[in-house]
Amino acid sequence: MSLPTRPLTVTIDGRQRGPIDVPDGLMMIDLLHEILDLTGSRLGCGIGICHACVVIWDRDDGTSEEVRTCITGAGFFDGKRIRTIEGIARHNDKGEILSLSPVQQAFLDQFSFQCGYCTPGFVMAATVLIERLARTPVPRGQVEATVAAALEAHICRCTGYVRYYQAVRDVILATPGLTRDVG
Amino acid sequence: MTLHRPGRWALVIAAVILIAVIATAAFALQNLLAGKIGGPVQVANASADAVTRGKYLAAAADCAACHTAPGGAPFAGGLPMQSGFGTIYATNITPDPDVGIGRWSAEDFWHALHSGVRRDGRQLYPAMPYTSYRDMTRADSDAIYAYVMQLRPMKVAGPKTELRFPFNLRLGMVGWNLLFLSDKLPAVSTGRSPAWQRGRYLVNVLGHCGECHTPRGIAGEMKLSQSLTGFALGRVAAPDITPAALAARGWTAAGLRAFLMRGTAQQSWAFADMRTVVALSTRNMTAEDLDAVTTYLLGDDPLPVRPPAIDPAQVRAAATGAGRLSYVALCAGCHGLDGNGVPNTVVAIRNNSTPRLADPRNLIVAMLDGVGRNNFPHSESMEAMPGFSDKLSDSEAAELANYLRVTFGGQKGDVTAADVRALRALSP
Structure with a gap:
């Protein structure tokens, strides 16, 4: 059995990653941890309450916001620019x-x-x-x-x-x- | 001479207003003569039993929901209610002699519930649901009076209701009452059993369910011929709760009982104003009364549950569309790819009543605004759902709503970006 996948390209900490074939329904935290080896973001509650898992989404209009990666599918970030804790220093x-x-x-x-x-x-x-x-x-x-x-x-x-x-x-x-x- | 329709209407309206003026003047005069302004502070020496009964009935009538401001003292008033005519503020019904009802007699109290007239003779606006309470028994009114009169008096003077002209003329309500006040609200189901009779009283009178769930006409009156068929007072619609509509959304007697008692049922978890209704009112009802309410809502012979058929071909088509992508990106993390939610934490979308509503507005508003964290009775709680208004464009939100409607609701995928835009424009 193989999971259906979709290609994903995302810019993380200034570096373009992908295209990566991402299984349908994979949450962003799992992509960061399991596929991209970016393990600094923490999985806490898994239901979007504790906010330990947030990354920064840099929007094209120059504003930024936190996005909870435990409840946001990896596909949401296709074509977007984000920063993880690894890119802050x-x-x-x-x-x-x-x-x-x-x-x-x-x-x-x-x-x-x-x-x-x-x-x-x-x-x-x-x-x-x-x-x-x-x-x-x-x-x-x-x-x-x-x-x-x-x-x-x-x-x-x-x-x-x-x-x-x-x-x-x-x-x-x-x-x-x-x-x-x-x- | 035959008058044209508009002319005839003008005459009728003028006559109604004239009668209203005369009636109110007479009534005000009578009240003045009767000393209805000022007067002695009332002491209600009710028995403990009467107070207990009154407390229960006040909960069943959900007085506190409106007569309590957010964060304010219970029953001390101040909650603003938006209407098309202006903002109406609920009043202080604690027994303070100056800003509450401390000088009101049981008779005055019943008069307000039954006729919509305050102790000083001025008309209430039907934001106060005397339109439903009108059929309340005098004994129940007296018991509620006994209860509120022994509350701690709260010296809280709420903001004054100020409606636009001509609605600021309370006198006009005399004519409105002549046209629209009904002694007994129609039944929405068929039944004869004692439970059904009791349920009719609880739903139509004490619970005043129709005040939100019955469509309103141009003068703000309940359209009684369409009782409980659903209405949108604001952005969120009170859904159709007539027997056929409830059956079509999967509601059983057990489901309704659980919803009213606990705020959570397989079919839906209470949100928006209904959450307040459950928290302050229905959860306090006895098992017998909850049975009565569900018996009345579904009828003595409930219809078989008949949720709308899910069309597999449409579901397959929806599974490859943009709505599905948004679902996986934004919703599936909590609600699950299969829509089953998380027990005790996240509501299930599968078999949920809301995507089964023909009117998509509640679904769209929940997606845009989110739903606040809720604590339900019996230690049940729901975590906050974030709003996605800044992450979904109008067309993305429409496609997501259509995915949910087709996949989980058996409804048509007919939501347009314009529908979403219209609801966005109504944002608070």
Whole structure:
């Protein structure tokens, strides 16, 4: 017996992958893990609740959003550009890490996570948020609420929320251009 | 002289308005003379049994659904109800003497339920379903009164209802009532049994099901000749719940009972306003009353369940189309490739009542908006379904809806991009 397949081409972390023959009904998380060997995105609940599995979908209009790969079929990403947790830090041509992103560094500096299972999801959410604020800054007084709204959907079973939120808030306040003084 | 139709209608309307003015003036005068403004604070010394009975009846009549604002104190009013005539705010029915009904007598209370007239003599709008409650027994009205009068008084003055002219003239409701107020709402099924009789009372009067499920005419009146055949007050339609329509969507007595008692059944899980109905009202009903409701809805001799036939040729055709691709990409992760869902977590689409509706709007709105997380009685819950309005174009959404209708609903794949666009335009 063979599963029906469809060809898929997707750009991941700046690199075009495919065309790959993808079995009908394969979820994106399984494509990442089993076929592309990108195992950093976490499978948590498998029903789109915990958000540990999100990747960033870069839309053609310059905006980005998180997409839950555990409930989104691989076929959805055909022809699209995405970023996974593997593509967030800066790398050299050999694939070695040159530097972590400000969000990743802040999570380390502030001991934001314990077991780390949810961390890739939090990194993606914070990255999307910071890029959005670079396009449309918020008043300084709204940073706390903005962070809470952006990260709210992400579940951390170690309950490390305070330090995650604190780290993202600090990155936002320390990065010029993400906030404005008047509301 | 023979008047043309419009002329004759103008005369009738003028006469109705004149009668209304006179009646209301007389009534207001009578109320004033009777001291209906101000007056003593009422103390209802009802027995514990009466209060318990009243609490049950208030749940069956689902008073709390409208008379409670989101996050507000129960029965303290404030819920906005949109209508084509403006926004109507539910009132505070806790026994506060100034902003609630603390000065209302049992007679005043019954008068409001039965005739749609407030204690001060002003007309209620039929957003308050006195149009259904009219047939409530005086004993039941008194019991509900006994219950609400012993609630903690809440000094919460809700926003004032302000409708557009001429609908802001409450006087006009006197004429409306003359034209549209019915003493007894028609039966939607056939039956004679005591359960059927009780069910008729629970559905038509206390449950006021027709207020959402019966189509409305141009003046906002229930079209009683089409009772319970379904209507869309907003973006979501209250479906047809007459016996033939229920049978055609797979509803059995056991399914209906489970749905009303638990909010979850094989045929559907309650969402939108019906979730509130289950949570606040039907789940509190006794097994006997739930039996009565289902007996009335299906009739003493229920029709055999007859879901629409699925056409295998159409299903095969749909399986190769764009709708299927969207299903696999966006839906199958939770609902499964076969549409069977996940027990206790994700609703099944196969054998579900919603794709079987001829009117596709509920299916489309669920796809566009998603469905919020729901906690149901008996520790049952449904996880939130995300909305896909930003991931599906109008034509993609139409193709997906058609895939679901053909594959799981036995309905025609006749949804167009324009249908989706129209519902999108109604987004809150």
